[in-house]
Amino acid sequence: MPGPAGSESDHWQWNLLCGNGREWNEGLLEQLFTDDTCGQIKAIHPAGRNCADSYSWEYTKTGHYTVKSVYWVQINVIGVEKESQEVLQPSLDGLYQQVWRLNTSPKIHYFLWRCLSNALPVAENMVHRHITKDKRCSRCDAAEESINHVLFQCPYARLVWAVAQVHIPPSGLWADSFFSNLQWVLNQKKRVPKETN
Incomplete structure (x- = not known):
């Protein structure tokens, strides 16, 4: 999330966070963004000022990508979404x-x-x-x-x-x-x- 050290955008982004950078400044968010956008921003959980950004795979406990977890997603997430779409659309x-x-x-x-x-x-x-x-x-x-x-x-x-x-x-x-x-x-x-x- 932070930009280059000391940059203006880095300073502006950190104003959106409170204290140690683990909570959003909700008052400022509500002033700057619509309710929908605020909801999307609040759904992101900041790691704090001293943490570097990293990638994480949400379908494993460790956050690591595995072939087994991709197979699980294919069957249980993507497959279920396709089935619900097929039910909603009439057969032609x-x-x-x-x-x-x-x-x-x-x-x-x-x-x-x-x-x-x-x-x-x-x-x-x-x-x-x-x-x-x-x-x-x-x-x-x-x-x-x-x-x-x-x-x-x-x-x-x-x-x-x-x-x-x-x-x-x-x-x-x-x-x-x-x-x-x-x-x-x-x-x-x-x-x-x-x-x-």
Whole structure:
């Protein structure tokens, strides 16, 4: 933590600590930083003025890195985080299968597959790939251009859906999720009874 001996930054940093350098000057922290930043700083336990900085591995009692501890982290920390993410995210297998079973041309199958895979060159994806800097929709200039926006939420897209006489969801608005909207469109025949003239 300390900078070069006697430097101005070294002096400023030590003002954030009290006494022997093992406790934070909480009053000063609260004056200088937001509550979130203060919380993050307080989570760091300073070793004191007379201790040099060193590396420590938090998954062993000694603080030393071992292959055994890395294996434990892989199974018990990273593996558990991945499992919880998989549970939170819905399975798209059903949608993929529904798309490939559609009675339509291969080009439509491929296009919908690219949509489901988030592989269209919309502004949001181009910014993510550092190809452009502007996420705004090039048609309406009112919102970020995502696949969902281009196909469902953009005023131009909504006009196309209205002309196509496709029933929109009961709320009167397309969802913020592309997957929900695509599922609604693919299941039109099941949800909306056939209209008779």
